[in-house]
Amino acid sequence: MLDSVRSEGATPKTIYLKDYQAPDFLINEVELWFDLHEQDTKVRSRLQVQRNEESTNSNAPLILDGDELELVSIKVDSKLLKETDYQLTDEALTIERVGDSFVLEIETLIHPAENTALEGLY
Numbered sequence: 001m002l003d004s005v006r007s008e009g010a011t012p013k014t015i016y017l018k019d020y021q022a023p024d025f026l027i028n029e030v031e032l033w034f035d036l037h038e039q040d041t042k043v044r045s046r047l048q049v050q051r052n053e054e055s056t057n058s059n060a061p062l063i064l065d066g067d068e069l070e071l072v073s074i075k076v077d078s079k080l081l082k083e084t085d086y087q088l089t090d091e092a093l094t095i096e097r098v099g100d101s102f103v104l105e106i107e108t109l110i111h112p113a114e115n116t117a118l119e120g121l122y
Helices: none
Strands: 003-005 013-015 025-036 041-051 062-065 069-076 092-095 101-110
Touching: 069 092
Parallel strands: none
Antiparallel strands: 003 013, 025 041, 041 101, 062 092, 069 101
16 A cells, blocks of 8 residues: 545545556646635646656546645646636546646635644645
């Protein structure tokens, strides 16, 4: 066993080293801005993303994990995405159609008082 992942109220899922594979995307540069307040924290990220040449899936969507986040906006190469351009669940953001190299900008809100998982920014 290498790692375990737990969703709130769920049994931990065991992840074995044999299950790992090359990521579909690489993030070459990260810029983060935080606007901290007692009730909420606004986080803006700017990521330089490129498709990984070692990935076995050249058409893979970009999938980002996230938990207890409120999505405010998403931009790809400065273009604001509409809700029909991505899928959002409680645990992940999926953008199906992305290029081989792009700048991804995301703005989210985190609500520290509601952070029952005790994860994220403190």
